[in-house]
Amino acid sequence: xxxxxxxxxxxxxxxxxxxxxxxxxxxxxxxxxxxxxxxxxxxxxxxxxxxxxxxxxxxxxxxxxxxxxxxxxxxxxxxxxxxxxxxxxxxxxxxxxxxxxxxxxxxxxxxxxxxxxxxxxxxxxxxxxxxxxxxxxxxxxxxxxxxxxxxxxxxxxxxxxxxxxxxxxxxxxxxxxxxxxxxxxxxxxxxxxxxxxxxxxxxxxxxxxxxxxxxxxxxxxxxxxxxxxxxxxxxxxxxxxxxxxxxxxxxxxxxxxxxx
Amino acid sequence: xxxxxxxxxxxxxxxxxxxxxxxxxxxxxxxxxxxxxxxxxxxxxxxxxxxxxxxxxxxxxxxxxxxxxxxxxxxxxxxxxxxxxxxxxxxxxxxxxxxxxxxxxxxxxxxxxxxxxxxxxxxxxxxxxxxxxxxxxxxxxxxxxxxxxxxxxxxxxxxxxxxxxxxxxxxxxxxxxxxxxxxxxxxxxxxxxxxxxxxxxxxxxxxxxxxxxxxxxxxxxxxxxxxxxxxxxxxxxxxxxxxxxxxxxxxxxxxxxxxxxxxxxxxxxxxxxxxxxxxxxxxxxxxxxxxxxxxxxxxxxxxxxxxxxxxxxxxxxxxxxxxxxxxxxxxxxxxxxxxxxxxxxxxxxxxxxxxxxxxxxxxxxxxxxxxxxxxxxxxxxxxxxxxxxxxxxxxxxxxxxxxxxxxxxxxxxx
Numbered sequence: 121x122x123x124x125x126x127x128x129x130x131x132x133x134x135x136x137x138x139x140x141x142x143x144x145x146x147x148x149x150x151x152x153x154x155x156x157x158x159x160x161x162x163x164x165x166x167x168x169x170x171x172x173x174x175x176x177x178x179x180x181x182x183x184x185x186x187x188x189x190x191x192x193x194x195x196x197x198x199x200x201x202x203x204x205x206x207x208x209x210x211x212x213x214x215x216x217x218x219x220x221x222x223x224x225x226x227x228x229x230x231x232x233x234x235x236x237x238x239x240x241x242x243x244x245x246x247x248x249x250x251x252x253x254x255x256x257x258x259x260x261x262x263x264x265x266x267x268x269x270x271x272x273x274x275x276x277x278x279x280x281x282x283x284x285x286x287x288x289x290x291x292x293x294x295x296x297x298x299x300x301x302x303x304x305x306x307x308x309x310x311x312x313x314x315x316x317x318x319x320x321x322x323x324x325x326x327x328x329x330x331x332x333x334x335x336x337x338x339x340x341x342x343x344x345x346x347x348x349x350x351x352x353x354x355x356x357x358x359x360x361x362x363x364x365x366x367x368x369x370x371x372x373x374x375x376x377x378x379x380x
Numbered sequence: 381x382x383x384x385x386x387x388x389x390x391x392x393x394x395x396x397x398x399x400x401x402x403x404x405x406x407x408x409x410x411x412x413x414x415x416x417x418x419x420x421x422x423x424x425x426x427x428x429x430x431x432x433x434x435x436x437x438x439x440x441x442x443x444x445x446x447x448x449x450x451x452x453x454x455x456x457x458x459x460x461x462x463x464x465x466x467x468x469x470x471x472x473x474x475x476x477x478x479x480x481x482x483x484x485x486x487x488x489x490x491x492x493x494x495x496x497x498x499x500x501x502x503x504x505x506x507x508x509x510x511x512x513x514x515x516x517x518x519x520x521x522x523x524x525x526x527x528x529x530x531x532x533x534x535x536x537x538x539x540x541x542x543x544x545x546x547x548x549x550x551x552x553x554x555x556x557x558x559x560x561x562x563x564x565x566x567x568x569x570x571x572x573x574x575x576x577x578x579x580x581x582x583x584x585x586x587x588x589x590x591x592x593x594x595x596x597x598x599x600x601x602x603x604x605x606x607x608x609x610x611x612x613x614x615x616x617x618x619x620x621x622x623x624x625x626x627x628x629x630x631x632x633x634x635x636x637x638x639x640x641x642x643x644x645x646x647x648x649x650x651x652x653x654x655x656x657x658x659x660x661x662x663x664x665x666x667x668x669x670x671x672x673x674x675x676x677x678x679x680x681x682x683x684x685x686x687x688x689x690x691x692x693x694x695x696x697x698x699x700x701x702x703x704x705x706x707x708x709x710x711x712x713x714x715x716x717x718x719x720x721x722x723x724x725x726x727x728x729x730x731x732x733x734x735x736x737x738x739x740x741x742x743x744x745x746x747x748x749x750x751x752x753x754x755x756x757x758x759x760x761x762x763x764x765x766x767x768x769x770x771x772x773x774x775x776x777x778x779x780x781x782x783x784x785x786x787x788x789x790x791x792x793x794x
Contacts, residue, residue, distance in 0.1 A: 187525075258518065258665040292678055299671030303525035306517070306669075 121168075123160040125183070130202040135185030137203055139176035143168025146236075147212040148378065149204070150175040151220030153361060154244065154256060154301035155265050155294060156182045158279065163363045166371035167215075170379065174207060176200075178223070180300030182293075187300050193226040193311055196304075201231055210234070213378040214322075217241040217363055218335070219301055222311055225347075229319040238320065239374045241327040242335045242360050243343050247310035251338035256360075257302055262287065264294050270331035270359035278364045309335075317346040324350040325377040329358040353377075381724060381764040382773065384440035384474050385433030385750065386632065386733040389426045390451035392740030393418060394658040404663035406449045406514045413450065423453070425743045427460070431467050432747060433736075436754035439773070440472030440505065442733055444577070444598075445479050446512075447519035451659035458492045465500035466785050472774050473500050474733075476577050476596065477507020481527055482520050485555050486534035487562055490541040494566045501777040502567035507596070508535060509577040510584075514662065517669035524669035528583070530554045542571040573772045575630065578609070581677050585616040588628070594731070594772040596630040600660060601693060602706030603633055603723040610727040626730035627770040633723060634735040636710040637752035644710045645699040647745060648738075652708055655739030656694040713756035720761055730765050731772070 127136040140160045148171035150164060157177060167173050179199060180187025190196055200223065204212065214235050216224025221243035228235040247253075259267050265279060266272035276282060280290060304311060324347045328340035337354060344350045353373050355362045363370045391414060395401070402410060430441040443460040446452030454460055461475045473496060478489045497504040510516065510531050517524045533552045537560070540548065547561040566572055575594040578584035588595040595613045597606055613629060634652065638644035694707040702708045709719045724732065736753065737746045776782075 255665075257524075257669055258663075260664045261668055264670070292675060295670050295673075295678060296675065297670075299525050302523060302670050306523040306525065307521040 121160075121165060123164075125159075128203070128206045130199070130206055134189060135179070137176050137179070137186075137206075138183040139174060139203075139207075140164065141172070141174045141207070143171050143173045145171040146378075147172045147174060147209045149200070149209070149212040149214045149224075151200075151214065151216040151224050152178065152181070153218030153220055153242070153268075153363070154298065154305070155268065155361070156297040158364065161363060161367065163367035163371045166368055167375055170375055171213065174209065174212070176203060178220070178300065180303070181297050187303065192304070193222070193313065194230070196223045197226045197230045200227055201234065204234060211236050213237050213239075215239045215241065215374045215378075216243070218360060219244045219305065221245070222304075222313055225313055225317060225320060228322050228324070229313070229316040232319070232321045235322040237378050237380075238322045238324040239327060239377055240324065240343060241370070241374070242329055242332055242362065243326065243339065244305065244309045244335060245311040245313040246339065246342055247308045248339065248342055251336055251342065253309070253336050253339075254333045256334050257298060257306065261295075262291055264291075264298060265361070267333055268360040270329070270357055270365060274365055278361075314346060317343070318348070320347045323380075325353060325374075326350055327353045327355060327362075327373055329355045329360060329362040331358060332360045332362075334360045381761050382439040382627070382731045382770065383753075383758055384442050384472070384630075384731060384733050385430060385438040386442035386444075386474070386476075386735055387426050387430055387737045388444070388446075388451055388735065389423070389453040390655065390659050390739060391419075391453060392422065392654075394450060394654075394740075398658045399661050402661070404666060405451055405659055405661045406446075407518045407663070407666045409448065409450045419453070426737070427463060427467075429737055429743060429746055429750070430464055433750055433754070434464075434468040434471040436751060437758065438471060438734070438754065439731075440474040441468065442474035442476050444476045444507070445509070445515065447515045449514070449519075451655070458496065461496050461504070462499065465496055465503070469782060470776075470779070471503065472505050473503050474505045474575075475507050476505070476575060476598075476733075477509055479511030479516055479520075480508050480534045480538060481510060481531040482516060482522055483534070485557055486538055487541050487557065487560060489534070490538045491562050493572065494542065494562060494564050497566040497568055497572050498564050501782045502572075503774050503776045504566070504568070504572040505575055505772075505774060506572040507575045507577055508538075510581070512579065513669045513672040514666045517672055518666050524671035526554075527672065528674070539571065542566060567777065568775055573774060575772065581673065582612065582680050583674060583677070585613045588613065589616045589620050589622060592622075592628070592771075594628050594630055596632070596731070596733070598632045598733070600632075600634065600655075600707070602708065603631065603727055604706030606631055606706075607726060610729065614728055624728070625768055625771070626728050626765045627768060627772050629727070629729040630731035630733060631723070631727050631729045632733035632735055634708050634738050635716065635720075635749075635753065636708060636736070636738070637713055637716045637749045637757060638710075639712060639752075641711040641715060644712070648710070648741070648749065649699045649702075649708075651739040651741035651745075652694075652702065653739070656697075656707075659739060660693060660695070713752055716753070717757045717760050720757060721764070724761065724764055730768065730770060
């Protein structure tokens with residue numbers, strides 16, 4: 121299904137938030153990974169069969185401006201609180217992926233009344249010396265996101281559309297998205313969220329991907345142990361961008377938890 | 381025309397299989413390759429070479445800042461400048477420079493440069509590099525998303541710290557200081573000349589042109605590849621309606637002078653190959669952190685300075701190709717004079733950083749090449765920009781007011 125991008129302005133003079141919204145059912149806020157979104161993605165399409173999926177570009181990613189206005193997690197929480205108000209949603213299921221999972225966790229810790237159930241997929245924001253993880257910001261420039269796939273060759277079909285995407289434009293966009301991610305995650309992906317996770321009261325599912333080189337599966341237990349009652353799931357044959365590699369499975373795991 | 385003698389201070393004992401066994405000379409280069417006892421001799425040799433160049437009549441001696449880098453052993457360039465300030469008397473101390481975005485608070489830079497200006501009697505050139513991505517983002521951990529904004533704020537704070545005679549407070553985005561009041565203050569008023577070493581950022585041209593700073597293009601790709609960037613700078617100056625002055629522009633060039641072209645190739649080229657093959661072996665993932673280059677620079681299609689060199693550059697090229705393509709200015713004194721005149725005129729620069737110590741070149745060879753340049757090349761190029769006034773060199777105290785450092789003496793046994 122073609123879904124048109126929408127735009128909403130949160131405050132007078134602030135750059136508009138660009139977002140997708142489609143589907144029937146309870147609202148589901150979809151917070152994307154460090155490298156943005158490939159438009160309206162197949163995993164969103166799948167989820168939209170059962171939910172009212174709302175997928176914004178974070179400030180500074182894709183066509184959304186406003187990176188200068190957010191400096192930390194609190195700014196992002198307030199941004200999304202205002203965004204939910206602006207799109208008329210009181211509380212939502214929240215699916216956060218990667219850096220989006222960090223924002224989702226902050227939102228659930230600080231604004232618990234806005235989050236009904238929470239899925240944290242490949243969550244970024246805690247650095248553990250022994251769990252480690254590759255540096256997503258120190259990758260060969262023209263293949264910066266290859267490390268985010270279980271099979272780097274999948275980037276060719278999923279991001280570069282088998283040659284249909286202009287490599288220079290894609291490079292410029294990837295650098296822009298990763299710059300925005302770096303603003304919050306440089307030089308180590310430790311956002312300090314760990315100390316706030318005990319405040320999360322929404323039922324929570326932590327999902328890791330078996331072949332995630334950025335957030336290795338060992339982080340699953342670390343996040344789970346800090347959130348009371350959290351459960352865990354794992355995705356096979358998937359790297360950090362499991363949403364692109366296996367969209368149906370990604371959507372099924374999250375959707376099943378929200379429908380529970 | 382002015383000539384400055386520059387030493388990157390490379391570690392000369394990287395193994396033959398360095399490229400095969402190691403992914404990068406920078407950031408995650410294996411520290412086990414470094415022998416500090418050799419390092420002791422190397423530092424002293426390199427500092428001797430800088431002092432030697434000062435004696436031979438070069439206008440300035442230059443040092444710069446790198447971190448976790450096996451070809452640039454000066455993480456603290458101010459330390460090197462300090463020893464040169466005491467051991468030289470009549471050359472510019474070209475500190476090119478301190479990466480001002482990395483100092484927290486950057487009043488540290490204002491203080492140390494003021495100290496150097498006072499110790500040297502007003503001979504300091506203050507270089508304000510952004511620094512490479514390898515140095516600033518990866519080795520020093522500075523955030524690439526805000527590096528350039530931090531650079532700008534730190535620049536503004538340092539300038540005011542030098543110029544404002546009153547105590548002031550600074551409420552910036554990156555620095556909050558209740559009392560800014562540096563002691564000492566520089567001899568040169570309002571401040572030492574500011575030179576901006578640039579890699580390939582288009583924004584740097586505007587910054588230099590707007591502020592009347594010297595634009596110093598540092599690359600190892602040679603003058604033929606440097607043409608586009610130097611032209612870009614001169615064009616911006618012209619577009620802003622400012623007068624052309626060659627002394628506002630500087631360029632770094634690797635140079636070898638020998639008695640004959642054959643000697644240059646046979647005796648010296650191996651050291652340039654060491655540099656191109658081992659010292660420029662940088663893992664491409666460290667060349668350009670996301671946000672380090674602005675979108676405008678990426679779109680302008682300019683290669684990150686070392687990444688570009690590392691990817692293509694002089695690697696595997698013959699001596700003749702390296703000279704023909706400008707990676708090296710090399711040959712006998714007549715040939716080097718001719719090449720340098722061409723370089724100076726095509727780039728329209730009034731200052732050149734002569735990179736005469738290259739790779740693992742031993743001291744004696746470097747001294748010979750440096751002497752030939754000073755005695756047989758430099759005098760024939762001095763006149764090139766007669767008629768232009770150099771506003772970008774230090775205004776030192778007159779000789780009569782310069783202090784005379786005491787000579788080094790060994791311990792007297794009583």
